[in-house]
Amino acid sequence: xxxxxxxxxxxxxxxxxxxxxxxxxxxxxxxxxxxxxxxxxxxxxxxxxxxxxxxxxxxxxxxxxxxxxxxxxxxxxxxxxxxxxxxxxxxxxxxxxxxxxxxxxxxxxxxxxxxxxxxxxxxxxxxxxxxxxxxxxxxxxxxxxxxxxxxxxxxxxxxxxxxxxxxxxxxxxxxxxxxxxxxxxxxxxxxxxxxxxxxxxxxxxxxxxxxxxxxxxxxxxxxxxxxxxxxxxxxxxxxxxxxxxxxxxxxxxxxxxxxxxxxxxxxxxxxxxxxxxxxxxxxxxxxxxxxxxxxxxxxx
Numbered sequence: 001x002x003x004x005x006x007x008x009x010x011x012x013x014x015x016x017x018x019x020x021x022x023x024x025x026x027x028x029x030x031x032x033x034x035x036x037x038x039x040x041x042x043x044x045x046x047x048x049x050x051x052x053x054x055x056x057x058x059x060x061x062x063x064x065x066x067x068x069x070x071x072x073x074x075x076x077x078x079x080x081x082x083x084x085x086x087x088x089x090x091x092x093x094x095x096x097x098x099x100x101x102x103x104x105x106x107x108x109x110x111x112x113x114x115x116x117x118x119x120x121x122x123x124x125x126x127x128x129x130x131x132x133x134x135x136x137x138x139x140x141x142x143x144x145x146x147x148x149x150x151x152x153x154x155x156x157x158x159x160x161x162x163x164x165x166x167x168x169x170x171x172x173x174x175x176x177x178x179x180x181x182x183x184x185x186x187x188x189x190x191x192x193x194x195x196x197x198x199x200x201x202x203x204x205x206x207x208x209x210x211x212x213x214x215x216x217x218x219x220x221x222x223x224x225x226x227x228x229x230x231x232x233x234x235x236x237x238x239x240x241x242x243x244x245x246x247x248x249x250x251x252x253x254x255x256x257x258x259x260x261x262x263x264x265x266x267x268x269x270x271x272x273x274x275x276x277x278x279x280x281x282x283x284x285x286x287x288x289x290x291x292x293x294x295x296x297x298x299x300x
Contacts (some may be wrong), residue, residue, distance in 0.1 A: 007041040008070050011049065014038060015067050016288075017121040018161055018261070019056035055259075068292060075285060091119035095279050097126050098140035100203075102221035103262065103287070104128030104239045106294070108229035111286035115279075122279075142280055144287070146202045153268035157280075163239040163295060164205060164258040165214045166251040172231040179234070179251050182210065189233030191216045191224050202260050205236040209256055262287060 013023040020031035020038075027034065042049050049063035059067060099108060104126050112124045127140055132250050148156045166185075173179075177187055190213065192206045197219040206214065218224050221241070228235050229247045236258065242248060264284050270276050 003058055005073075007037055007044075008066075008073070010037050011041055011066065012036060012070050012074060012156050014050070014057055015059055015063065016158055016160065018058075018158075020159075029266060058259075064292065068107075068289070071285065071288065091115070091279055091282070092121040093275070093277070094123040094125065095142075095276075096140045096141035097124070097283070099126060099128055100144070100146060100221070101128040102241065103144055104207060104240050106223045106238065107290050109286055111283065111290050114286060115282060141266075141270075142283075143277060145200070145263050145265050145285075146260055147200050148263050155266045155268055155271060157264040157284065159262040159264050159284045160291050161259050161261050162291050164236050164260065165239060165253050166209075166234055166256050167228060167237040167242065167245075167248040168234040169229055169231040169247045170249050170252050171247070171252070172228075172233065173249060175231075182252065182255060185209070185211060185234065191227045191233045191235030193217060194219050195223070208258060240291050243294055243297055262291075 010023070010027065010029070013027050014020060014034065015022040017026060020034050023029075024031040024034050038050065045062075045066070046058050047062040049066060050057040051060055063138065072168050074119075097108065105128065105182065108126050112126060116122060116124055125229075131272055144159065148158070166186075168176075177184065179188065190206065190211055192211070192214045193203060194217040199202050204285050219225070221238070224235055225237060225245055227233070228237065231247075234251055237245070237248060244251075264280055266276065266280060
């Protein structure tokens, strides 16, 4: 890493975008060339950084460790090359973030608390709503979504992938029939979203698993998690929420695994807003690191 920052910079793009094609578009680099550069980096480090599949590039344990260190180096380089007056003056005033409630409940409190300590003149507002935010109406300064918008005058930046699995409370599992394969789920009470209130296709987890009826449903991820903690059934849980729910255990962890992404969304008119850009980058960096930390099961 120390003698080839350029390869590490390319690695960051591949890790964040989850594949060569998307990263190549961002970097304006041919995917085949990018693939060779990643192979060269793996050879120089003597370890595999990615698990390649038709679905994309997933990080290995070594890759995740490199991502964390590379992001620290990237942040240090950004700070070193920025003018001090801009750094001092940029993060002040008010910033309002629109976010889905899973992110708002389990990730943003830690990230925003740290930002508030680092920038005491900054007022941060988190608006947690189970719907897409309208930035044209200025409902928020920026939004974080679970899919990349394809319409509207918006700029979109992928922040990170996150993982989800089925889970249930230990008490529920002890009192219910054993779940050894996906077909057995039909004999269990399912907790999930209210079907006609799913505001983004990426949230229709149960459809991907092949589950139809949802006896216990809510439009809130937090409510669903509390239902599961009370032993109400089986449902899809964000891996980053599991440290907050010690009663829960993964179900069919190797058979059923979902991956989704968070995207930073800003209005096109704010492209030249240096303060908002500074805040958006700090927020994205914090979200990325917090997802990684919590998915590793670390809760402090």
